Amino acid sequence: MYDEFENQLSIEFAKIKSDDKWLIIVDIDYDNINLSMFYAFGDKKVSLVKQAPYWADWYYGEDLGKCNGGGIPSDAANEIDKELRVDFIANHPYHPETRWIANSVIYPGPAIPGGYPFQFSLINPTDVTPQDNKYDYILFYCYEAWPNYHTCMSSDEMDFYYNGAVHLISTLEGFYPNREVVNLKLSDAKMQGHPYTVILHGLDTRFGNWVHVLNDNTYTL
Numbered sequence: 001m002y003d004e005f006e007n008q009l010s011i012e013f014a015k016i017k018s019d020d021k022w023l024i025i026v027d028i029d030y031d032n033i034n035l036s037m038f039y040a041f042g043d044k045k046v047s048l049v050k051q052a053p054y055w056a057d058w059y060y061g062e063d064l065g066k067c068n069g070g071g072i073p074s075d076a077a078n079e080i081d082k083e084l085r086v087d088f089i090a091n092h093p094y095h096p097e098t099r100w101i102a103n104s105v106i107y108p109g110p111a112i113p114g115g116y117p118f119q120f121s122l123i124n125p126t127d128v129t130p131q132d133n134k135y136d137y138i139l140f141y142c143y144e145a146w147p148n149y150h151t152c153m154s155s156d157e158m159d160f161y162y163n164g165a166v167h168l169i170s171t172l173e174g175f176y177p178n179r180e181v182v183n184l185k186l187s188d189a190k191m192q193g194h195p196y197t198v199i200l201h202g203l204d205t206r207f208g209n210w211v212h213v214l215n216d217n218t219y220t221l
Helices: 002-015 076-088 155-173
Strands: 022-030 035-043 099-106 141-143 180-191 198-220
Touching: 076 155, 076 180, 076 198, 155 180, 155 198
Parallel strands: none
Antiparallel strands: 022 035, 035 198, 099 198, 141 198, 180 198
């Protein structure tokens, strides 16, 4: 029985025309009648060339749109998130009857200004005046009790916080040298305080291995 399954895998593996093919998963199942084996083979993805975005002025979040009107339902967090996805998550090429999956996924936890759980800080090391709501962190953070509280992010701020997120993700990639970004989400948050409010952006990033499923099937004895 084992030999038959192994022989079937060898036959299917030999059919795949790829220089970087490998077995992703094998799952054996028994339903009291038949013994079956689900299997999938894959190969690696292609890399994507990063590009610099062009920014407008956007409200920080809540789908409030552009500061001068229009753009609803979107906001600064959504627009930065879109660009990060273009930069870090591969645009997988179409291949008939195949698909992409993320394998061996690791989630290091959320990156939040003022509450970051890793070995380095989200505080902007080049900030001239701390706690003035101007580039205090590498992700957007605005505290109502500090001067210059604002909900509209200029194009310069958009660019700064986009690059801050790029720096953060690139730094995190160093923690997982054998994995890459398979999913991310930069989102806005509003925390109603007593008596002060904080508005900010947080970043979730997941690392794993993209594999191109070239052949998946079930073989039943």
